[in-house]
Amino acid sequence: MAQDRLDAVKLDGAGPVYDQIRRSIRDLILGGTWPPGTSVPPEHALMELLGASRMTVHRALVQLAREGLITRRRRSGTVVASPPATHAMLDILSIPAEVERLGQRYAYAVLARHDGRPSPELALRFGLKRGERIAHLVTLHQADDRPHVLEERIIHLATVPAAASEDFAETPPGDWLLQHSLWSQAEHAISAVPAEPDDAALLGIAAGEACLLIERRTWNQAAPVTAVRLLYPGNRHRFVGRFGPYGAV
Amino acid sequence: MAQDRLDAVKLDGAGPVYDQIRRSIRDLILGGTWPPGTSVPPEHALMELLGASRMTVHRALVQLAREGLITRRRRSGTVVASPPATHAMLDILSIPAEVERLGQRYAYAVLARHDGRPSPELALRFGLKRGERIAHLVTLHQADDRPHVLEERIIHLATVPAAASEDFAETPPGDWLLQHSLWSQAEHAISAVPAEPDDAALLGIAAGEACLLIERRTWNQAAPVTAVRLLYPGNRHRFVGRFGPYGAV
C-alpha cells in the first residue's frame, strides 16, 4: 500500500538531497522492494514526507526516468519500469524469442543436469568456489529442428534457491532466471573457438569448425547468480551493435 | 574567441528551452565547431545571451555533463570533453594502445593499398556504392613480432579527403582517423569464421582455424567514414564487456 512505499524512501545524509532521493528510490527498485509496475508516490507526497521542495524531488525523479528505471506520465503518475529485455550492445537474450523473431520453430531440451558441489574442472572453467552449491545444466536449443546453440549453465543455488526445485522442462533456464531472479551486473566475453568433438556432434557440425563462444556471468549486488557458456555455430550467427562515441545510441 | 562561441549558440524554438540549449551546444561539439578543450561560455554569459534564467542554462549544462560531452569545475568553468577512447561493450580500439597495454612491443605494416572506385567484389563485401571514391588498405599489426590482427579497411575519400594524401607509414589508419575525422555512429558485428588460406598465412596460423571477425562501419551524421574488418586469431583474443540491466555500468 501507499504507506509502505512512503516509509521506504529515506534520506541518508550523504551528498546532495536530490541524489539521496534518487539513490533511495533506485535501491528500492533494484533491490526488488518495488517490483516493476509499482506506482511511485507523487511528487507532493515525497515532498512532504522528506521535507524537500518539489523541485528537488522532481529533479531526482527526472533523473531516474532518464536512467530508464521509472516511467512518468502527467496525471497518471510515476511507475516502476520493467527492465528492458535487451541491451544496446549485446542482448541478455531470451533464446526462444530470438529464434522466433527469425520466424523459426523453437525447440529445446535439457541434455544433462547435476546439482551439488562443482568438480575441480568445472570450478576452473566457470571461476567457482569449491564449496558452493550449484546446479549444472547442459541444454540444446533448436531452430526448425536444427541445432541453434549449445548452452552450459551454472546456477548459484545460494542466490537462487528456487532453482533447485525447478526442472526446466517447460522454460529454458535463461528465461526462467529472468523471471525468478534479479541481476544488477553482467560480464560478457566473446571469443572464437574451434568446436570440441563432443560439442560439434551435438551441434551437427564438424569438429574444429569455428564457433562463437559467449561467456556471461551475472551478479546481483555482490552475489553471483549464474554463469553461462553459449556456443554458436560460427557460420550461422553474428552479433550486431550500434552506438555513438559517447555511448549507446 | 569568446564572441564566436557565444554567437554559435542558438535557440530553435522546438521543445523546452533547456533542451534547445542542450541540443545547440551538443551539435556544436559533435559537429566539430567546438573541438575538445574549447571552453564553454559561463552560465551567466549564456543566460544573458539567450535570455533564459541561469537555472535553465544550468539544467542544459548539467545534462551535457552527465552525457560526458563537457566537464565542469567550479571557478575554472566548463570545457568540451575529449570523447572517451573506449566504449563499455567494445572498444573503438587503438590497436597500438591495446598491444602496449599488454606490455608487448608493437609493430605494423601496410601490406597493400589501392585508391579508386571499388571493385564489385569489394563493394559487395563492405556494402559500398559503385561510384564512390575510396582508399582500400590491408595492414598487419604485430605484437612482439607475432601477428596480432589483420586489418582490411575502406576509407571514404569524399568524407575524409585528407586520407588520399596520407601514406599511413607512421600511424595506422585507425588511429589516424581518430585524429583526423569525426564519427557520430558506429555499427559492429562480431562473428566467428574459419581463416581463409591467404589470411591464415599472414597471421601465421593454420587455414580453417577459428578466428574472431569484427566488422565495423562508422558514419558521421549520414556520411560514411570508414569500414573495417579486423581478423583476430581466435585462440588468442577475447572481448569483454560489463554492464547492468539498465545500461552500461
Added chain:
DNA sequence: GCTAGCTAATTGCATATGCAAATGACAAGC
C-alpha cells in the same frame, strides 16, 4: 623570490512560486 591569504569568478544546490499540459474520473446531457 616565495608563501600565505584574500578576492572574485564560477559552478552546485535548494527553495518558493506560478503557470502549462496531459489526462483519469466523473458528471451532464442526449
Added chain:
DNA sequence: GCTTGTCATTTGCATATGCAATTAGCTAGC
C-alpha cells in the same frame, strides 16, 4: 448507453533568489 464536457490531479517547465563550495589569480608581507 454513449458522448461530451468539466474538474482535479499530476507532471513539466521556467523564473527569481540566495547561499555554499571550489579555486584561479592576485596581493601583501616576509
